[in-house]
Amino acid sequence: MINAVNPLAERWNDVPESDWEDWHWQIKNRVMTYDGLKEILKLMPSEEIGVKRSKGRLLMAITPYWLSLIDTMRPTCPIRRQAIPTAEEFDVSAFDMEDPCGEDKDSPVPGLVHRYPDRVLLLVTEKCAMYCRHCTRRRIVGSEAHLTSPQNFEKAYEYIRSNHRIRDVLISGGDPLMLPDETLDDILKNLRAIPNVEFIRLGTRMPVTVPMRITGDLISILKKYSPVWVSLHFNHPKEITKRCKKACDMLTDAGIPLGSQTVLLKGINDRLSTMRRLMHELLKVRVRPYYIYQCDPARGISHFRTPIATGINIMEKMRGHTSGYAVPTYVVDAPGGGGKIPVAPNYVISQAKGSFTLRNFAGQIFTYHEPVEEGEVVRVSHQGQQGKQGKKEVKTAETKPAAA
Numbered sequence: 491m492i493n494a495v496n497p498l499a500e501r502w503n504d505v506p507e508s509d510w511e512d513w514h515w516q517i518k519n520r521v522m523t524y525d526g527l528k529e530i531l532k533l534m535p536s537e538e539i540g541v542k543r544s545k546g547r548l549l550m551a552i553t554p555y556w557l558s559l560i561d562t563m564r565p566t567c568p569i570r571r572q573a574i575p576t577a578e579e580f581d582v583s584a585f586d587m588e589d590p591c592g593e594d595k596d597s598p599v600p601g602l603v604h605r606y607p608d609r610v611l612l613l614v615t616e617k618c619a620m621y622c623r624h625c626t627r628r629r630i631v632g633s634e635a636h637l638t639s640p641q642n643f644e645k646a647y648e649y650i651r652s653n654h655r656i657r658d659v660l661i662s663g664g665d666p667l668m669l670p671d672e673t674l675d676d677i678l679k680n681l682r683a684i685p686n687v688e689f690i691r692l693g694t695r696m697p698v699t700v701p702m703r704i705t706g707d708l709i710s711i712l713k714k715y716s717p718v719w720v721s722l723h724f725n726h727p728k729e730i731t732k733r734c735k736k737a738c739d740m741l742t743d744a745g746i747p748l749g750s751q752t753v754l755l756k757g758i759n760d761r762l763s764t765m766r767r768l769m770h771e772l773l774k775v776r777v778r779p780y781y782i783y784q785c786d787p788a789r790g791i792s793h794f795r796t797p798i799a800t801g802i803n804i805m806e807k808m809r810g811h812t813s814g815y816a817v818p819t820y821v822v823d824a825p826g827g828g829g830k831i832p833v834a835p836n837y838v839i840s841q842a843k844g845s846f847t848l849r850n851f852a853g854q855i856f857t858y859h860e861p862v863e864e865g866e867v868v869r870v871s872h873q874g875q876q877g878k879q880g881k882k883e884v885k886t887a888e889t890k891p892a893a894a
């Protein structure tokens with residue numbers, strides 16, 4: 491288990507354990523202002539600008555837990571870079587988009603996104619415990635978009651109920667675990683009562699940014715509406731602390747399946763060694779990595795974007811070189827709303843009638859012969875294979891026996 495370099499943690503030494511372990515205390519004591527952050531951390535010039543200007547844009551909010559993981563000696567600390575705004579957020583590139591995944595145009599009722607035939611995304615809050623600087627939904631999160639009124643929830647349930655093809659609902663936001671337990675219970679109860687809803691997922695980063703949110707009460711609610719799958723969001727092995735493992739263990743031990751999505755981020759996890767270590771650490775805490783996302787062209791986050799070739803290269807070095815469970819699917823969310831497109835190294839060298847020429851992870855070439863067409867079938871008799879002379883007896887299609 492990775493233990494963070496933790497020079498800031500001493501700051502909270504006097505906080506009683508019961509407070510530190512209370513997620514409400516963590517949320518209440520988030521650092522959200524320039525003065526508050528400057529008091530505990532020496533800021534770099536780019537951060538000075540970013541933090542001062544973040545008001546009115548994507549908010550800054552950092553839990554004491556997350557701050558305690560920052561390595562103050564490293565300006566490039568991945569924990570720091572995901573949490574503290576920098577001046578680069580105000581550089582807008584030519585291809586930046588307000589709503590890069592085109593969610594708003596696929597929203598039949600406020601707070602509901604319906605793009606794929608059998609599944610919907612239900613946005614239940616704009617709030618998050620921490621505002622990730624690479625957030626693709628930054629047009630909404632931290633804002634007062636008010637997508638999430640009880641009236642809108644009712645409209646969303648009605649839409650799902652009346653569209654029988656919808657069998658999968660992903661509850662997201664913002665972070666759904668920012669809602670009080672009672673509200674979550676109510677949402678899950680309503681969704682479970684819809685006959686066509688088979689599969690409920692809950693997308694959250696709170697087990698990573700404030701793992702104290704995973705409480706016995708919350709687990710009882712999730713179990714009550716089982717199966718509820720939980721999709722986490724990890725970007726760096728340093729996020730998998732002992733405390734985070736405890737939260738993951740509580741969920742897994744309660745029978746709640748965990749998966750993880752990772753965003754490929756420049757300077758944070760765009761090296762093979764970091765990404766591979768992250769995937770291995772996730773398996774150790776029983777979290778199945780399932781997507782690596784190419785960073786979306788959301789406005790103000792182009793400093794986090796890498797070329798797609800970087801992602802393909804990482805996948806090339808992982809597939810076949812480590813456990814299949816540690817190899818997620820690398821996807822590009824098509825800008826403008828085309829959905830997720832898997833992107834992978836090319837393993838098909840050529841294709842001809844009846845055969846494929848393929849390469850394996852080590853670059854060796856193989857031919858795979860496809861099943862032959864009806865009429866071209868030949869059958870080798872058992873006796874022929876085992877014959878005394880060692881010669882194969884081949885029966886043609888005309889002499890093929892009725893049954894094998």
Ligand code: SF4
Nearest residue numbers: 618621622625664695
């Ligand atoms: S937790 Fe998710 S929705 Fe919230 S800021 Fe981070 S990436 Fe965005």
